[in-house]
Amino acid sequence: MDDPVGCRGLRIEPLGRCLRHLTDRERAAYFSGLGPGSAVDHRGTELDALLLTQLLDALRDPVTRAVRLGHADFRSATFEGTADFRSAIFETNADFRSATFMGTANFVSVTFKSNAWFGSAAFAGVTWFELTRFAAVAGFAAVTFKHDVAFVSPTFEGAARFESATFEGYTDFRTATFKDHARFRSAVFKSDARFTEVFFKDAAFKSAVFECNAWFRSATFEGDARFGLAIFEGDADFRSAVFKGNVRFTSAVFKRSAGLGPLVWAGEVTLSGAVFSCPVTIAIAARRLECWRTRWSSTAALQLRYATVDFAHSVFEHPLTIIAEPDLFRLSDGTLVDEQVLSRAPEATVWVASLRGVDAAHLVLADVNLSRCLFTGTVHLDQLRLEGTCSFEVVPPRTHWWNGRPVWFTQRRTLAEEHHWRSGRPGAIRGWNTAVFGTGHVGPAQLAPVYRALRKSFEDGKNEPGAADFYYGEMEMRRHDSSTSRAERRLLTAYWALSGYGLRATRALVWLLLAMTATLLAMMLWGLAVDDPKPVSTGKVTGQDIRLTTDTPNPANPIGPLQERISSGRFEKGLRVVINAVVFRSSDQDVTSAGTYIEMLSRLTEPVLLGLAVLAVRNRVKR
Incomplete structure (x- = not known):
């Protein structure tokens, strides 16, 4: 009989009709011509469960009882009822592109020895790919799964392509193995998607949409994992996952909750441009974490190990805490997280690389290293909370030689950007760290x-x-700022030289001792009289009237060689003058005219130096 009008099934030559519309005798004759490994081509054909079973029986190996197909072309075919390919072996290419599976599709334990194409296929019923082996390319681009689909424990030895696929039911990829590229770009998961204990050689979920929960718990990513522009509308659970390559969540959106950790990432983690609209806890051990322009719209806690973190231009709308964890992470059952992939990494110090462009009003840092951090451009930096031990860079040990011995200047904490500025100045002292490319140039x-x-x-x-x-x-910085007035810079220079801006007690005391020594020598050489002058009385007797006048002569200036003016007696007198001048008191010692001016100068300068030393000590010990 002829094919009805509108039948799209491929006609079998020389019969001129598709398999569905053959007579029983013609169909039996066709099946008798098939054998294990035969090629079949039934494009556009409508196959019900019975007809498919008869076709597969004709391809069954009489010894092993396994269905073996050669080149199989089922493009645009329609499978009515259950499509049961269980344990079938496709020796060469299998093409199911644009096919429609009206009922259950059973590919349990199927082996595809060559390419398997399911692009644009539609699965209306439950779909099973459990224990399926894909030896070459597995193409599921633009496929639609309208019901639950189970890819439980399949093995993808070639590239697995699920670009633009739609999973409307529950999706289960538990314990799947992807030995080559796994491509889920623009895939849509409208129900829960489970990728627990999956092994990915290289995974791409760029622009994927998870409308419900996405579980990647205990998954292993051997190569790079890309989740850029992905949208997680439900829970995103990556606990206990292991990432051995780079991980990118660039511009990803987390709307409900995200459990990123405890995780071990051997490479670089990128959260740049990501949006966290939900509370998030990130516990990771990684080499680097980039959060450029990341938006944290809810509270967040980052518990980190090893990582260098870059938060340039991130937005914190709620409190965010970054904590350096000193100990290994523990799973919920108390098991320690294996950090073997980071065994060659340096100590588990957490470094903050940049806070430029950040509003730090909601930021808390605990036990992190800020010696490389770039702060210029940070807003509300005065509200930044530093807890625990947050370390900064220090100035290089500038050595001064005195009597053949090195003396180091007092160290202080400083910013990395000051190091960069000083290292670029002419004649810079060795030890200042140079700026790396891209950090920009800032000045005082x-x-x-x-x-x-x-x-x-x-x-x-x-x-x-x-x-x-x-x-x-x-x-x-004020002292070196060229925009500061010259008079102010000179005043700051004097303040620095005399007492280190009121913070270097030793420097102020040294100047005080030098000033006292100079005053003492000046007093002994020029300020003290030769002898203490004695009062002299003079009078006149007129009749019975006696008039007496008592006067003290002016102290006589010392004469003779300078070395003769230095004696123990003059030293003791001069020391009294100097000590009283330090505490701003008069010694009541008779001095020459020069000594008067020397004492006045001493009483003006030395108490100031003493006050600077006291101020420096106070600034170092007060709380």
Whole structure:
């Protein structure tokens, strides 16, 4: 009989009709011509469960009882009822593109020895690919699964392509193995998607949409994992996953909750441009974490190990805490997280690389290393909270040689950007760190307010000794700022030279001792009289009237060689003058005219130096 009008099934020559519309005798004759490994081509054919079973029986190996197909072309075919390919072996290419599966599709334990194409196919019923082996390319691009689909424990030895696929039911990829590229770009998961304990050689979920929960718990990503522009509308669970390559969540959106950890990432983690609209806890051990322009619209806690973190231009709308974890992470059952992939990494210090463009009003840092951090451009830096031990860079040990012995200047905490600025100056002292490419150039005018804000942050935290170093840095930047008036810079230079801006007690005491020594020598040489003058009385007797006048002669200036003026007696007198001058008192010692001016100068300068020394000590110990 002829095919009905509108039948799209491929006609079998020389019969001129598709398999569905053959007579029973013609169909039996066709099946008798098939054998294990035969090629079949039934494009556009409508196959019900019985007809498909008869076709597969004709391809069954009489010894092993396994269905073996050669080149199989079922493009645009329609499978009515159950399509049962269980345990079938496709020796060469299998093409199911644009096919429609009206009922259950059963590919359990099927082996595809060559390429398997399912692009644009539609699965209306439950779909099973459990224990399926794909030896070459598995093409599921633009496929639609309208019901639950189970890819439980399949093995994809070639590339697995699920680009633009739609999963409307529950999706289960538990314990799947992807030995080559796994491509889920623009895939849509409208129900829960489970990728627990999956092995990915290289995974791409760029622009994928997870409308419900996405579970990647205990998954292993051997190569790079890309989730850029992905949208997680439900829970995103990556707990206990292991990432051995780079991971990118660039511009991804997390709308409900995200459990990123505890995780071990051997490479670089990118959250740049991502949006966290939900509370998030990230516990990771990784080499680098990039969060450029990341938006945190809810509270967040980052518990990190090893990582260098870059938060440039991120937005914190709610409190965000970054904590350096000293100990290994533990799973919920108490098991320690294996960090073997980071075995060659340095110590588990967490470094903050940049806070430029960040509003730090909601930011809390605990036990992190800020010695490389770029602060210029940070907003509300004075409200930054530093908890625990947050370390900064220090100035290089500038060595001064005195009597053949090195003497190191007092160290202080400083910013990485000051290192970069000083290292670029002509005649820079060795030891200042040079800027890496891309950090930009800033000078004293930009660094002074940064130091000022950090000083206030320490002061608000009742850490006055910690604030002292940043006050010193602020004054240094003001002193070197070319936009500051010359008079102010000279005044700051004097303040620095005399007492290190009121923070270097030793320097002020040295100047005080030098001033006292100079005053003492000046007094002994020129200020003290030869002898203490004695009062002299003169009078006149007129009749019975006696008039007496008592006067003290002016102290006589010392004469003779200078070395003769230095004696123990003059030393003791001069020392009294100097000590009284330090405490701003008069010694009542008779001095020459020159001594008067020397004493006046001493009483003006030496108490100031003493006050600077006391101020420096107070600034270092007060709380």
